[in-house]
C-alpha cells in the first residue's frame with residue numbers, strides 16, 4: 001500500500017462514518033465476553049435494526065474499557081466521537097433502553113460514572129485506542145492514526161534515526177526487567193548478519209497480570225506496527241509473536257490482524273512501495289511459565305523443550321536459530337508507534353527521571369475496582385490502590401500489594417507513599433514486573449502467600465539447574481512446615497540460606513527471583529512467621545496448624 | 554542429513570487425522586513446527602496418544618524421544634484422555650486470594666476428584682490453570698471452554714451438576 005492508497009482508505013472510512021449520528025461501543029475483550037458481552041452486542045444490533053436506526057446508529061464491538069469487574073461495558077459516543085455516557089452490566093434485555101437513550105436522557109440505573117478517579121486519573125498511551133476502535137478492522141486502526149508512524153519511518157527516517165528516537169524516549173522494557181529498549185535495538189541493528197528476527201513476547205506468564213492480553217485483544221495492529229518499526233530499525237525481515245495458548249481470543253485477533261495487514265500491503269514484501277520486507281507469524285505457547293524467559297522462549301519457537309540457557313550470548317547477538325534477535329514485550333512494542341509519531345522527547349517528558357512514559361497495571365485481588373489502568377510512571381502506590389482502585393471492599397484493612405508475580409514481592413503499608421517506578425519498587429525488594437498488582441487484605445496470610453508462590457516456582461522450574469530444581473522444592477517443604485506450625489528456628493535459618501543460594505547461583509531469572517516473595521514477607525511480616533512457629537497460630541486464620549499431639553505422633 | 558521420506562500413513566482412518574496432516578504440511582514438515590502440530594492433535598482428539606506421537610515423529614522426521622520430551626514438558630499437553638466435560642479452576646494469584654481453593658475443595662468433596670483427576674464414570678475432569686487472564690473477574694472457572702467469573706462454590710457446583718445428571 002502506498003501513501004496515497006493509505007489516505008484514500010482513510011477518506012473512504014471517514015466518509016462511511018459521516019452518516020452515523022451515534023455509535024454504541026460494546027466491549028468485546030475477554031473480561032466482558034465472560035459476562036456475555038457477545039449477547040449484549042447482538043441484542044443491540046437487532047434493536048437498532050428493528051427500530052430502523054441502522055443508518056444513524058453504528059453498533060460495534062471494541063476493546064477493553066478497563067473496569068472489567070463491572071462488565072459488560074457499553075459506551076455511547078456522538079458523531080464527533082465525544083462520549084455521552086458509559087453503561088455497566090448491560091445485558092441483552094437492556095438493549096431497548098440503551099438504544100433509545102442515544103442522544104437523549106441516559107438510563108440512570110445503568111450509568112457507570114466515568115468521573116471517578118479510576119477513569120479520570122488515567123493517562124493513556126498504550127491503551128489510547130482501547131474501547132474506541134473495533135480490533136477486528138484494520139480500517140479503524142488506520143483512521144486512528146495507525147500505521148502512520150511506520151509510514152513516517154519508511155519515508156523519512158533512516159534506521160539509525162529510528163533507533164535514536166527510541167533511545168531518546170527513555171523507554172524501558174515492559175516485560176519485567178526494565179532494560180533500556182533503545183540500547184537493545186542498537187545492539188541488534190549493529191550485528192552484521194543478513195538474517196535477523198524480531199520476537200514479541202506475549203507469554204504473559206505472571207498469574208494475576210492481564211495487560212498484554214488486553215492490548216492484544218483490543219488493539220492488535222498497534223503491536224504489529226511496533227514490530228514492523230523495530231524490524232525496519234534493526235534490519236530484520238521476519239517476526240514471531242509467541243502468545244500463550246491460554247489466550248485463544250488474542251491469538252484469533254492477532255492472526256486476523258496479520259491477514260488484514262498482508263492484504264493491504266502493510267506486511268509482506270515491498271511494504272508501502274519501499275524495499276522493506278517483513279512477515280509475522282504467531283507461535284503458540286503450551287503452558288510453561290519459564291517460556292516467558294527469552295532464551296527458553298526462543299527454544300520453544302524452535303519446537304524444543306522450553307529450557308533456558310546461560311547468557312551471554314544474549315539473543316541480540318545470538319538468538320533464534322543462532323541469528324541476532326530482538327525480543328521485546330507486547331507493551332514495549334505498543335509504545336513504539338506513538339513515540340515515533342510524537343517524538344522521543346514527548347515520551348520522555350512523561351514519568352520520572354529514570355522511568356519514562358506510562359505503565360499499565362492490572363488491579364486484582366481485594367480491591368474495589370478490579371481492572372486495567374494506565375498511569376504515568378511515578379504515581380504514588382497509595383493513589384493507585386485507594387484512589388483509582390477504590391480501596392479495599394467490605395470494610396477490611398489493607399495488608400500488602402504483590403507486584404511482579406512469582407519473581408516479585410509483597411509491599412507493605414509503610415511504603416504506600418512510594419512513587420511507583422522501576423527503581424523504587426526494586427529498592428523495597430520487589431520488582432515492577434509486567435504490571436500485575438494483587439492487593440491483599442487482612443484475610444490473606446503472608447506465609448501462605450509465600451508458600452503459594454514457592455509452589456508455583458517449584459512446579460514451573462524447568463529442572464535444568466540444580467539450585468532452582470532442588471532449592472525451590474526444599475524451600476517449599478520448609479514453608480509447608482511453617483504453615484502447619486511445625487517448623488523449627490533452624491529450618492528458618494536454612495530457608496534464609498536457601499534464598500541467598502538461589503539468588504546467586506540459579507541459571508535463569510526464574511530461580512534467581514524465586515526467593516523474592518519469601519524474602520519480602522520475612523522482612524515485612526516477620527511477626528506472621530513467628531506467630532506460626534512460636535505461637536502455633538495463623539493470624540489470618542488461613543493455615544491449618546497441626547495440634548500438639550499430631551506433631552508428636 | 555537424511556532426506557525427507559514420504560509422508561507416513563495416519564494411524565487410523567479417523568477423519569480427524571486429516572486436520573493433523575494439514576497442520577504438518579502447512580509448516581512444510583519442519584521439525585520446529587512440532588509444538589504447533591501437537592496443539593492441533595490435542596484439539597482434534599482431546600489428548601495425545603502413543604500412536605499419534607509416533608506418527609508426528611515420523612512425519613516431522615524427529616526421534617520419538619524428542620517428541621515425547623516436548624509433549625511431557627508443556628503443561629497443556631495431556632497424554633491421557635479427559636472426561637466428557639472439563640472444569641478448569643484458575644489457581645492464579647488473583648483467584649487464589651479470592652477463594653479458588655474453596656471451589657476446588659467443594660468439587661472434591663462432592664465428586665471425589667482432585668485436580669488432574671477424572672470421575673469414575675468418565676463424565677468430569679477437574680483441572681487447574683495458572684491464570685487465564687480474567688483476573689478482574691476472579692475467581693474464574695472455565696466450564697468446557699466457557700469462562701465463568703466471580704464464582705462461588707455453589708455456582709460452580711450447580712454448573713457441574715447439570716452435566717452430571719444427563
Ligand SMILES: Cc1cc2nc3c(=O)[nH]c(=O)nc-3n(C[C@H](O)[C@H](O)[C@H](O)COP(=O)(O)O)c2cc1C
Nearest residue numbers: 173174175201204205292293294328329332509510
Ligand atoms: C521466569 C521468567 C519469566 C518471564 N516471563 C515473561 C513474560 O511472560 N512476558 C514478558 O514479556 N517477559 C517475560 N520475561 C522477561 C523476558 O525474559 C525478557 O526480558 C523480555 O521479554 C524482554 O522484553 P522487554 O525488554 O520489552 O521487557 C520473563 C523472564 C523470566 C526470567
Ligand code: FES
Nearest residue numbers: 643645648687688
Ligand atoms: S489469577 Fe485467575 S484469571 Fe488471573
